Amino acid sequence: MDDFIAARSQMALSLGFHIIFSCIGMVMPFFMAVSHYKWLKTNDEMYKNLTKAWSKGVAIFFATGAVSGTMLSFELGLLWPKFMDHAGPIFGMPFSLEGTAFFIEAIALGFFLYGWNKLNKWFHWFTGMVVGVSGLASGILVVAANAWMNSPAGFDFVNGQYLNIDPIQAMFNKAWFTQALHMCLAAFTATGFAVAGVHALMILRDRNTYFHLKAFKIAAVFACIAALLQPLSGDISAKDVAKRQPAKLAAMEALYKTEKPAPLLIGGIVNEKDKSVTGAIKIPGALSFLAHGNFKAEVKGLDQIPENEHPPVAITHYAFQIMVGIGTLLLFISLTYFFTLLKKKSLIEKRWLLKLFVLAIPLGYLALEAGWVVTEVGRQPWIIYGIMRTRDAVTPMPGIAYSFYIFTAIYLSLSIIVTFLLYRQIKMVPVLYDKVESNTHLHS
Amino acid sequence: MIKSNPILICIAKYEQHEANLINQYNQNTGVIILNMKEVVITFLCMAILLYFLLGGADFGAGIIELFTSTKNRSRTRKTMYHAIGPVWEANHMWLIIAIVILFVGFPFIYTTMSVYLHIPLAIMLIGIIARGTAFVFRHYDAVKDDMQWLYNRIFRYSSFITALFLGIIAGSLISGHIDAQATDFYTAYISGWLNWFSVAVGFFTVSLCGFLAAIYLIGETTETHDKRRFIKKAMFMNVAAVVFGAMVFVAAQRDKIPLIDWVFKSQVGLSAIILASLSLMLLWYLLIKGKTKVLRILAGFQVTMILLAISYAHFPNFIRLKSGDSISLLETAGPDKTIYSLGLALLLGSVLILPFLGYLFYKFQKKEE
Numbered sequence: 001m002d003d004f005i006a007a008r009s010q011m012a013l014s015l016g017f018h019i020i021f022s023c024i025g026m027v028m029p030f031f032m033a034v035s036h037y038k039w040l041k042t043n044d045e046m047y048k049n050l051t052k053a054w055s056k057g058v059a060i061f062f063a064t065g066a067v068s069g070t071m072l073s074f075e076l077g078l079l080w081p082k083f084m085d086h087a088g089p090i091f092g093m094p095f096s097l098e099g100t101a102f103f104i105e106a107i108a109l110g111f112f113l114y115g116w117n118k119l120n121k122w123f124h125w126f127t128g129m130v131v132g133v134s135g136l137a138s139g140i141l142v143v144a145a146n147a148w149m150n151s152p153a154g155f156d157f158v159n160g161q162y163l164n165i166d167p168i169q170a171m172f173n174k175a176w177f178t179q180a181l182h183m184c185l186a187a188f189t190a191t192g193f194a195v196a197g198v199h200a201l202m203i204l205r206d207r208n209t210y211f212h213l214k215a216f217k218i219a220a221v222f223a224c225i226a227a228l229l230q231p232l233s234g235d236i237s238a239k240d241v242a243k244r245q246p247a248k249l250a251a252m253e254a255l256y257k258t259e260k261p262a263p264l265l266i267g268g269i270v271n272e273k274d275k276s277v278t279g280a281i282k283i284p285g286a287l288s289f290l291a292h293g294n295f296k297a298e299v300k301g302l303d304q305i306p307e308n309e310h311p312p313v314a315i316t317h318y319a320f321q322i323m324v325g326i327g328t329l330l331l332f333i334s335l336t337y338f339f340t341l342l343k344k345k346s347l348i349e350k351r352w353l354l355k356l357f358v359l360a361i362p363l364g365y366l367a368l369e370a371g372w373v374v375t376e377v378g379r380q381p382w383i384i385y386g387i388m389r390t391r392d393a394v395t396p397m398p399g400i401a402y403s404f405y406i407f408t409a410i411y412l413s414l415s416i417i418v419t420f421l422l423y424r425q426i427k428m429v430p431v432l433y434d435k436v437e438s439n440t441h442l443h444s
Numbered sequence: 445m446i447k448s449n450p451i452l453i454c455i456a457k458y459e460q461h462e463a464n465l466i467n468q469y470n471q472n473t474g475v476i477i478l479n480m481k482e483v484v485i486t487f488l489c490m491a492i493l494l495y496f497l498l499g500g501a502d503f504g505a506g507i508i509e510l511f512t513s514t515k516n517r518s519r520t521r522k523t524m525y526h527a528i529g530p531v532w533e534a535n536h537m538w539l540i541i542a543i544v545i546l547f548v549g550f551p552f553i554y555t556t557m558s559v560y561l562h563i564p565l566a567i568m569l570i571g572i573i574a575r576g577t578a579f580v581f582r583h584y585d586a587v588k589d590d591m592q593w594l595y596n597r598i599f600r601y602s603s604f605i606t607a608l609f610l611g612i613i614a615g616s617l618i619s620g621h622i623d624a625q626a627t628d629f630y631t632a633y634i635s636g637w638l639n640w641f642s643v644a645v646g647f648f649t650v651s652l653c654g655f656l657a658a659i660y661l662i663g664e665t666t667e668t669h670d671k672r673r674f675i676k677k678a679m680f681m682n683v684a685a686v687v688f689g690a691m692v693f694v695a696a697q698r699d700k701i702p703l704i705d706w707v708f709k710s711q712v713g714l715s716a717i718i719l720a721s722l723s724l725m726l727l728w729y730l731l732i733k734g735k736t737k738v739l740r741i742l743a744g745f746q747v748t749m750i751l752l753a754i755s756y757a758h759f760p761n762f763i764r765l766k767s768g769d770s771i772s773l774l775e776t777a778g779p780d781k782t783i784y785s786l787g788l789a790l791l792l793g794s795v796l797i798l799p800f801l802g803y804l805f806y807k808f809q810k811k812e813e
Contacts, residue, residue: 056584063580066533067573073543074569077558084547085555089778092548096786099537099544100793106533107800114530114808165779167786397562397633410570414577421585428586 001401007079007394010404012376014072016369017411021065023368025105026139027191027222028058029112029132034218036125049433050215051128052116053425058131059113060421064414066106079400083383083393086162090155091148093167098141105134139187140180147175150375151244152384178233178240179375185230186371189330190364192223197361198426200354203347211434213347220357223364224334230327235290241378242291245385246300247309248378251316253287254280255301261285262299267321270314275302277317311380319373326367333360480787485760485773487790488545493751495538497656497744500649502528502535503610504657506575506603507650508677509596519670520661521596525583527664530808532579534801536572549786552776553762557613560622564609564637571606574598604650611649615642615692618758619701623766640695648688652747655681659743662736675731678739682724689750706757713753720749 001009032054039047073095077084108130115124148154154170156163199216203209242249249255253265256275264287268280285295292299302310333356340350347354383390505524512520528535547554558565575598582595616622616637626632658678665671696703707713723746730739761770777783 056586060580060584063533063576066536067576070536070540070572071569073540073547074558074565077547077554078562078565081555081559084558085551088547088551088554089549089782092544092778092782093785093789095544096548096789097793099541100789100796102540103534103537103793103797104800106537107797107804110530110534110804111807118807165781167782395559395562397559398629403566406566406570410573414573417577417581421581424586425584432586 001404003398003400004391004394006400006404008390010400010407011075011079013404013408013411014068014075015376016372017415018065018068018072019368019372020365021061021068022135022139023187023365024061024191024194025058025065026132026135027187028054028061028195029128029135031192031195031218031222032058033125033128033132035214036128040121040125046211046214046434050211053429053433054215055113056425057422059109060418062109064418066102068411069102079395080383080390080393081395083388086388087149087384090152090162090165090167090170091145093171094141094144094148098138098145101134101137101141105131105138108134136184139184143180143183144171144173144176146375147179148173149383150179150248150379150385151175152387157387174244175240178237182230182233182237182371185226185233186364186368188222188226189230190368192219192226193330193333193357193360193364194362195219196223197357197359200357201361202426202429204351204354204358208429208434209348211429216347216357220337223330224337227327227330227334231331234324234327238290239293242299245378247302247305247311248316248374249291250300250302250305251311251313251378252320252374253299254313254317255287255299256313257303258298258301260288260298261296262287262291262301264290265317268317270317272312272314309381311378316374316378319370319377322370323367323374326363326370330360330364330367333357480784481774481777483787484545484549484777484783484790487787487794488542488549488773491538491542491545493748495536495542496751497747498531498535499538500607500610500653500747501656501660502532503575503603503607504653504655504681505661506600507607507654508657508661508681510600510604511654511677511680512673516673517596519667520673523661523665523670523674524657527661531804534804536576539572545786545790549778549783550762550773550776551778553771553773556622556624556763556771557617560624560632560636561613561616563633564613564616568606568609568613571602571609574602575606578602607650607653608646611646612637612642614649615645617763618755619699620764620766620768621699622763625767639699641692641699641701644688644692644695648685648692651681651684651688652750655685656743656747657681659739663740671734671736675734675736679728679731682728703754707753710757712756716749716753716756720746720753723749 032051035047035054036051038044039051108127111119111127112124112131115127119127148170151174152170153173154166154168196216196219199212199219202212203216238249241252253262254268254270254277255262255265256277261284263282263284265277265280265282268277270277287299288297289295291297302313333353336353336356340347340353379385381389381391383393505528509517509520509524543554546557578595578599582592582599585591585595616639619636619639619641621639621642622636623631655678658674658681662671662674662678665674693703707717723742727739727742727746730736730742758764758770760773762773763771765771778786
């Protein structure tokens with residue numbers, strides 16, 4: 001394996017792994033805070049147990065997210081030293097703030113996990129909220145740093161020199177808000193649907209139904225609100241990308257030729273050699289509208305961009321299709337769920353809806369990963385868009401392929417163990433968190 | 445012409461005035477930025493020190509477990525879990541703070557380390573990943589069965605390896621073996637860290653971590669039997685530290701590193717080593733007497749003095765290269781604005797973090813009855 005490809009693969013793998021854990025770490029605390037609040041208000045023990053059960057999961061995910069994040073802060077240098085030589089001082093601001101946010105999150109988590117019976121109950125609840133808020137802040141800050149790679153700002157690039165560096169301007173680059181908004185909503189959607197789906201599965205199996213129903217509702221409401229808002233955020237992002245990174249937009253839609261008006265392609269098979277797409281559904285003028293808010297606007301195709309600045313078209317296009325497709329499906333599930341809530345129908349009877357939620361367990365994360373592929377692969381061949389090429393940033397050390405294999409093995413085994421631990425946590429619910437009471441409730 | 449035109453004179457005067465103001469402003473901010481550089485370097489040193497003490501004690505807990513007989517292991521594990529459970533995530537944040545300061549403020553140091561110490565850094569990271577997850581998994585696995593065997597083993601060995609490689613990396617930075625002009629793989633990526641001095645520092649670090657952990661654990665148990673066990677461990681680790689410390693000097697001689705000059709020819713180095721030795725004697729006296737109250741402070745002080753003695757003479761040089769050049773914190777600091785905002789972020793962060801962290805330690809401290 002080529003060292004450059006190996007470095008890119010290792011980075012992609014580490015990020016793809018870390019994203020899932022950090023999303024869970026930043027979203028779950030809010031679910032816990034709701035459940036915890038309900039316990040404090042209603043004194044219903046089941047909410048306390050639910051909070052505890054979830055907190056065990058969060059501890060596992062947080063630790064895994066923390067170590068994989070530590071790994072990433074080194075990996076930037078291990079794999080892309082020439083990038084970090086220049087980029088570190090420019091886009092470092094969000095990282096230094098993120099260090100603080102992450103630190104606070106870790107302290108608050110210590111209080112929250114070990115504070116049962118030791119702290120004032122409202123202070124205890126507050127520490128749980130701090131975990132969530134600082135986690136969310138960390139997420140936004142890290143995404144702001146990534147946004148800088150897509151939309152470099154806060155310096156002048158003169159004759160290969162990075163001059164007049166302004167870290168604050170770099171942090172508030174043009175892409176930070178759209179990317180952070182989209183990421184946060186994605187985190188809530190993906191985690192919400194995954195959690196709701198797992199509890200839906202337990203309801204369908206008729207295990208500790210009341211317990212799982214309570215859990216399901218909290219997670220599902222968060223997930224569905226986020227899924228309803230996500231298309232709006234997606235629209236803002238698309239218009240932003242059209243303006244800033246026309247090559248990425250063209251790759252997302254496999255638009256090889258500049259067109260006016262440009263059609264929206266759904267699906268289709270990309271042939272990178274012939275620069276053509278076959279079998280796609282075309283909606284005339286729709287891409288013009290999505291990119292520029294006007295059905296007749298011109299959309300820049302890849303023909304207007306030098307060939308050596310083209311991102312990989314097929315991967316970007318497919319990933320974009322997966323993201324949008326899943327997003328749309330989750331939007332419909334959300335609408336159906338809210339409709340059911342409005343009609344005040346019993347969820348237990350709507351088994352098909354619960355089954356849809358079970359189906360959605362992996363889907364949110366799949367869409368989230370696909371979205372990251374769109375952002376990152378769509379940015380290629382640049383590591384700093386328009387300024388530095390990824391290939392020029394890679395470490396001079398040979399043999400990165402071995403490093404890639406080793407870390408693949410590590411992340412793979414970690415994924416297996418975490419899944420296994422989660423399975424055990426869920427299996428032990430009747431023993432640890434909901435001692436048959438709710439079942440007798442239901443059957444009496 | 446210009447002289448005769450009053451408006452232009454006015455403008456010229458105003459421009460002069462403005463230029464003076466800007467000049468003054470630049471001078472003022474210059475002073476602030478100069479101070480900020482020191483603020484940032486202070487934070488970096490603090491973060492490294494705290495990671496060494498707190499994270500080190502945490503690695504040490506795994507190392508202690510590794511050197512505990514099978515029948516006592518579960519007791520050690522329990523004490524350890526109660527002792528470091530609530531604070532262990534926070535203890536590892538110091539590494540992140542240190543690395544962020546390096547890559548934002550001192551990118552050249554960060555990337556030089558990353559390139560030439562790629563292999564030991566990667567091994568240390570594998571260790572961090574393995575022990576961090578194993579520590580949490582073994583506690584949060586809802587079913588306690590044979591899997592515990594696996595978690596325990598991973599935790600113990602990876603704690604040892606992480607501390608070893610942390611020490612190897614620290615040793616390599618000052619060993620002068622890193623060769624930025626190397627043309628072959630071995631000189632560039634292996635011999636920079638695989639040398640007698642670095643490895644000796646690695647083992648020295650392992651013993652110091654074990655020592656810190658044992659001292660920390662003494663205060664976390666109320667059982668006399670366990671207390672005595674941890675006191676013995678502390679003594680054992682301390683002897684190991686002295687032995688490996690001596691080996692570090694021998695290795696330094698062999699690798700032609702002026703360690704003796706650094707430690708004994710500088711006043712600060714010499715005072716630090718004298719203070720460390722004095723505190724060592726006091727510590728042994730207290731250990732034998734079984735008085736455990738001030739042990740932690742003494743142990744922390746001792747390790748701080750050792751680090752000071754080793755690093756003071758070549759400070760602010762952070763990396764010594766084979767060519768004889770050094771990479772200095774002061775000379776390679778990033779642009780002024782970056783340092784300024786980094787310093788502000790750190791100051792702001794510490795206002796938020798330190799009281800909260802202090803309260804966490806206070807709240808979960810084992811009260812000595």
